[in-house]
Amino acid sequence: MKMASFKEIISTLPRRKGWKDSNNDLFLYQGFWCSSFFIEGVMSAQQNFQSQPSDIVICTAPKTGTTWLKSLTFAIVTRTTFDDSTSPLLTNLSHDCVPFLEVDLAQSSTNRDPKNPLLATHVPYSSLPKSIIDSSCKIVYICRNPKDAFVSLYHFIARRLVFKDMKPLALEEAFELYCQGVSSYGPYWDHVLGFWKASLDRPDKILFLKYEEMMEDTVVYCCIR
Numbered sequence: 489m490k491m492a493s494f495k496e497i498i499s500t501l502p503r504r505k506g507w508k509d510s511n512n513d514l515f516l517y518q519g520f521w522c523s524s525f526f527i528e529g530v531m532s533a534q535q536n537f538q539s540q541p542s543d544i545v546i547c548t549a550p551k552t553g554t555t556w557l558k559s560l561t562f563a564i565v566t567r568t569t570f571d572d573s574t575s576p577l578l579t580n581l582s583h584d585c586v587p588f589l590e591v592d593l594a595q596s597s598t599n600r601d602p603k604n605p606l607l608a609t610h611v612p613y614s615s616l617p618k619s620i621i622d623s624s625c626k627i628v629y630i631c632r633n634p635k636d637a638f639v640s641l642y643h644f645i646a647r648r649l650v651f652k653d654m655k656p657l658a659l660e661e662a663f664e665l666y667c668q669g670v671s672s673y674g675p676y677w678d679h680v681l682g683f684w685k686a687s688l689d690r691p692d693k694i695l696f697l698k699y700e701e702m703m704e705d706t707v708v709y710c711c712i713r
């Protein structure tokens with residue numbers, strides 16, 4: 489399926505006002521809301537991405553500890569490759585060290601560092617590429633108190649809009665949309681429950697973490713696995 493046909497499919501999906509502006513509406517695809525750009529990436533990844541048994545997929549809803557989890561897993565996986573003075577995390581964001589499925593790997597799964605098994609995504613469990621669900625690769629998921637996730641998401645979007653001289657949605661309006669499930673990769677609870685239920689069925693494949701528990705004992709989680 490070509491990208492043009494992706495756009496045609498997206499144009500037929502249910503559509504709601506986004507949190508930013510009319511040019512960034514959210515569309516309902518396979519039960520979750522997302523911008524057209526990322527939906528195209530998800531569609532392409534579902535068709536093209538081929539998971540490897542050695543892959544470790546970092547899965548998160550937005551603003552639930554993604555950056556932290558990427559940093560932790562990258563540091564753990566590469567601890568025999570780099571030391572405290574040579575780690576790429578000293579000069580790069582964790583997002584630069586871990587490719588994003590919907591963007592960096594949407595067209596092909598071959599453009600990867602063979603020494604780095606990590607990749608990340610915000611895609612709900614039920615919409616992951618079939619090769620990820622069916623393969624023996626590992627998934628690490630983190631959830632966070634939805635109140636904190638909402639506040640973090642709201643301020644993240646508001647800060648970005650300030651630089652564009654745009655006014656974000658009122659906090660109350662954004663909160664109402666969030667509660668309705670209309671947020672990037674939402675509904676939030678559906679996102680969490682999808683991975684939670686999958687982790688119960690496949691505990692050998694999916695490690696389900698809680699942001700608040702990790703914050704209570706960071707030393708333990710910095711050293712696990």
